[in-house]
Amino acid sequence: MESLSKRAKVLEKKPMTFAERAYLPAIFQGLTITMRHFFRAATKKQITVRYPDETRPFSPVFRGLHVLKRDEAGRERCTACGLCAVACPAEAITMVAGERKKGEENLYREEKYAVSYEINMLRCIFCGLCEEACPKAAVYLQADKMAPPRFERDEFIYGKDRLVEPVTPDNRSKRGIQLTPEQADKLRAQLA
Amino acid sequence: MTLPALGWQGLVVLATFGISLLIATYCTYAERVIAAFLQDRVGPDRAGPFGLLQPLADAVKLFTKEEFFPAGANRALFVFGPCLAMVTALMSSAVIPFGNFLQFGDTIIHLQGIEINVGMLYVFGIVSLGVYGIMIGGWASNNKFSLLGAIRAASQNISYEIAMGLALIAVLMMSGTLSLREITLQQSVAGEWHFWNIAKQPLGFIIFIVCAFAETNRTPFDLPECETELIGGYHTEYSSMKMGLYLFAEYINVFVASAVMSVLYFGGFNFPFQYELRDWLVSSRGLELVTAQNIITILGLVGLFAKIFGFIFFFMWVRWTLPRFRYDQLMRLGWTILIPLAIFNIMLTGGLITFGVIK
Numbered sequence: 001m002e003s004l005s006k007r008a009k010v011l012e013k014k015p016m017t018f019a020e021r022a023y024l025p026a027i028f029q030g031l032t033i034t035m036r037h038f039f040r041a042a043t044k045k046q047i048t049v050r051y052p053d054e055t056r057p058f059s060p061v062f063r064g065l066h067v068l069k070r071d072e073a074g075r076e077r078c079t080a081c082g083l084c085a086v087a088c089p090a091e092a093i094t095m096v097a098g099e100r101k102k103g104e105e106n107l108y109r110e111e112k113y114a115v116s117y118e119i120n121m122l123r124c125i126f127c128g129l130c131e132e133a134c135p136k137a138a139v140y141l142q143a144d145k146m147a148p149p150r151f152e153r154d155e156f157i158y159g160k161d162r163l164v165e166p167v168t169p170d171n172r173s174k175r176g177i178q179l180t181p182e183q184a185d186k187l188r189a190q191l192a
Numbered sequence: 193m194t195l196p197a198l199g200w201q202g203l204v205v206l207a208t209f210g211i212s213l214l215i216a217t218y219c220t221y222a223e224r225v226i227a228a229f230l231q232d233r234v235g236p237d238r239a240g241p242f243g244l245l246q247p248l249a250d251a252v253k254l255f256t257k258e259e260f261f262p263a264g265a266n267r268a269l270f271v272f273g274p275c276l277a278m279v280t281a282l283m284s285s286a287v288i289p290f291g292n293f294l295q296f297g298d299t300i301i302h303l304q305g306i307e308i309n310v311g312m313l314y315v316f317g318i319v320s321l322g323v324y325g326i327m328i329g330g331w332a333s334n335n336k337f338s339l340l341g342a343i344r345a346a347s348q349n350i351s352y353e354i355a356m357g358l359a360l361i362a363v364l365m366m367s368g369t370l371s372l373r374e375i376t377l378q379q380s381v382a383g384e385w386h387f388w389n390i391a392k393q394p395l396g397f398i399i400f401i402v403c404a405f406a407e408t409n410r411t412p413f414d415l416p417e418c419e420t421e422l423i424g425g426y427h428t429e430y431s432s433m434k435m436g437l438y439l440f441a442e443y444i445n446v447f448v449a450s451a452v453m454s455v456l457y458f459g460g461f462n463f464p465f466q467y468e469l470r471d472w473l474v475s476s477r478g479l480e481l482v483t484a485q486n487i488i489t490i491l492g493l494v495g496l497f498a499k500i501f502g503f504i505f506f507f508m509w510v511r512w513t514l515p516r517f518r519y520d521q522l523m524r525l526g527w528t529i530l531i532p533l534a535i536f537n538i539m540l541t542g543g544l545i546t547f548g549v550i551k
Contacts, residue, residue: 024398027514034230034513048234 063128063141066119068164071109076164077138078117079110084130084139092123093130107183110136117163121147121156161190197299205286205305212285212444215504217247219443223508230512254436262429264334273329274430274437277322281444284318287311288451289373291461291493295482303461303493304373311372312360315452316353319407322445323349326409326416329438330426341425344519345416348406351526352413356403358534359396362541363389363456366550372452376460380467388459392550395537397457399530404449406526409442411511415519450503451496458499461492 019025049056080097098115100108228235236243291303330342367375406413417425427438473484544550
């Protein structure tokens with residue numbers, strides 16, 4: 001039968017020739033190869049990325065650190081449906097749902113919202129299934145940020161304080177939203 | 193020898209000592225840069241311009257590391273091992289003629305630490321002592337890996353010293369002297385076309401350089417260290433500057449081996465057309481003979497160091513090209529190939545001398 005690939009070779013165990021047994025020709029062959037690499041270092045462009053000075057650009061489809069988005073009016077999009085937690089193969093997402101109270105319409109878009117929303121970055125495998133599962137376009141994996149290294153395990157559990165897209169209370173008025181002073185305080189406390 | 197001349201000679205010894213240490217220091221840097229370049233990497237470039245202060249940083253690191261003594265180790269011998277390795281490595285560079293001589297008035301300074309008429313035997317004796325540093329350190333560590341490394345070092349050095357000595361005998365048959373200065377001077381004679389020993393002893397040189405790799409425990413014969421099998425071999429248990437001394441001793445040995453090879457086979461401080469250049473300086477430039485000779489000496493010194501650096505580069509180049517030999521391959525190469533080949537080389541040289549082809 002004819003071989004399907006070109007890889008298969010008949011193993012020949014013939015005795016080595018004198019040149020092969022003398023080591024030296026093979027050694028000089030090896031030395032020329034390494035010397036070519038030596039001069040390549042001087043002539044060709046280096047492939048080394050000098051990390052602290054320069055960083056390798058992320059791919060545009062890179063899946064990095066999560067963010068909980070706000071809508072165009074600055075309200076949290078998440079409605080705490082739990083689909084992301086169900087979709088998560090690593091079971092990294094936990095949340096507690098709450099009902100929106102009267103007067104909080106400019107904080108939360110839906111009537112139900114996430115009182116707490118936590119992602120354990122040590123469990124997360126950054127597959128992006130939560131992003132695909134979300135019906136409200138609330139959770140995204142950013143293409144330009146990674147979860148930084150930390151010393152303690154509990155520091156890897158990201159709550160809403162670190163996940164929700166930051167909006168300062170002061171610039172919200174420019175986006176057409178009026179906050180009552182209490183709401184502004186609550187938001188500040190939440191962001192702090 | 194007069195007293196001022198003795199003082200000058202002492203300075204030369206000190207300078208040799210300092211240069212050996214400096215070269216060993218920068219060998220650590222060169223090794224890393226050459227390794228990086230041969231592997232398409234960058235190498236150390238953070239400490240100072242081009243990373244030139246890297247050896248300093250390494251020295252500070254080694255000195256501030258924890259001084260560790262393994263349980264059950266023989267403390268005195270454990271300290272004595274690296275010291276002996278370092279001392280013997282430094283001692284062997286004393287007899288190498290780095291340059292001819294400088295003359296100021298009546299003072300003649302030979303650019304050589306000590307001129308003794310058995311210089312080559314001295315180098316061999318000291319290099320053989322060097323293995324005791326490894327043996328003692330490896331044994332005193334009370335660690336089976338260290339002991340294995342030490343045993344390997346001893347048997348390897350004994351095996352390869354024989355072939356190295358036999359290769360050397362062919363050179364001595366032509367020179368008729370053991371003095372390194374004499375051997376150097378014989379390789380260039382004024383007014384006649386003269387070849388360096390490499391042209392007369394190509395086979396002997398190949399045997400000698402292979403043995404030099406084994407004697408200095410460099411890849412492909414670095415079985416005493418052999419990190420894949422023996423962790424670190426004889427210096428597995430060493431830390432801090434005691435470890436540094438072993439590494440330093442290895443680089444000084446490389447430097448001395450390079451210097452000996454340059455002297456024995458590559459004309460030492462001679463360089464082509466040196467006598468023509470000296471005569472031209474005297475006749476066309478109107479310099480005094482003494483000044484012209486001094487200039488030639490300095491150029492020869494530079495030339496010898498160029499040869500030495502070339503060999504050191506070769507040592508490193510080979511290290512990052514070849515894998516390590518297996519232990520039985522190493523022994524077979526030494527006993528069944530190199531020693532018969534060296535004996536054949538002696539007979540060949542004897543025949544050629546008898547029939548007047550070479551002298």
